[in-house]
Amino acid sequence: MRTWAMAVAVGAGVVLLSWALLVVLARRLPPGLPRELARFLPACLTTVRRLRRHPAVPRRAKAALAVAGLWVLSPVDLIPEFLPVIGPLDDVVVVALALRYAARRVPRDVLLDAWPGDRRLIERLLGPAPASAG
Template sequence: MWKRLTLLWALARGDARRLWFALRHPAAPRWLKAGAALIVLYVLSPIDLVPDALPIVGVVDDLVLVPLAIRWLLDRLPPDLAAAVERRAGPRMRAR
């Protein structure tokens, strides 16, 4: 179980780093910046799909939705921007 959690953490951290590189790239589209801003607003917002007051489930929704949203944005990058991000961030670890 710990091995899987470690792998998931590495993937999420790598995707977050790739998103950061993509946002800083001069060719970053506006929709990418808007999507990243929405992710940040969701994380900071007191309104959640599942309230954080619920013991475990309230936090798990953030731990699942945020990495999925980041991956969704990265999968929709224009090919030239995706290639530039991959060169900058290094080879991508994929669990799929």
Template sequence: MDGWVVVGAVVGGTALLWLLALVALAVARPRGSLLTEAIRLLPDLLRLVSRLARDAALPRRVRVRLWLLVAYLALPIDLVPDFIPVLGYADDAIVVALVLRSVVRGAGPQALERHWPGTPDGLAAVRRLAGLPAAQAGGDQTPNAAG
């Protein structure tokens, strides 16, 4: 009987942690249509994360966060399973947005702009995801051909 209590406590604790993680994602999610844009841009965001993670000029702590993100995205286990329509990819987009905000704090917005593989409109959405204001007039918004 004591074994079942331990199993129940472990299952209950795991379920509670999962629910808390879902609540944290819901609170941290991008507002308005930004989440939809992030899901649409996910392929370009994945290329961006990969390029940033390989950039030796970035601080090590930033690259470690990016590699942990790559591992999270590569693992088949997600907070919300991908087979659930829309929500399955939303958790990935939210986690990417949170890491991008961290990257901007640690490496600056120039790192995003230098490695962005997509369109200027996509870069503007990524800047908003990362918590940055719209690019200043005359700022470089051309996609980077590197990588």
């Protein structure tokens, strides 16, 4: 039992260290695309949190976003977090899929307002705005 608790503690420490590295990179990189990519996962988590509280977001979309948030917070990953660059890749993919799912059910302006980062990144993730029928 003690080795299991130690493994969980080490796993949580590795996750926290990788997140700290992302935060440091996001602050130290010059403005531009590399900096925004380093900020992508934290921006996704902020967006998930904001959308969970918004009344225009349906329950299914909130559930998908909650699962994505739990996936990111979970120490269990398909790709270990301690691997540089590719470690958070599975987290990014899960959150991106959840945001695309939510984007089909949530007004686009609500989703764009919830995004704290560079608007071009979220617009690229969501794809082109649907043509309005008129």
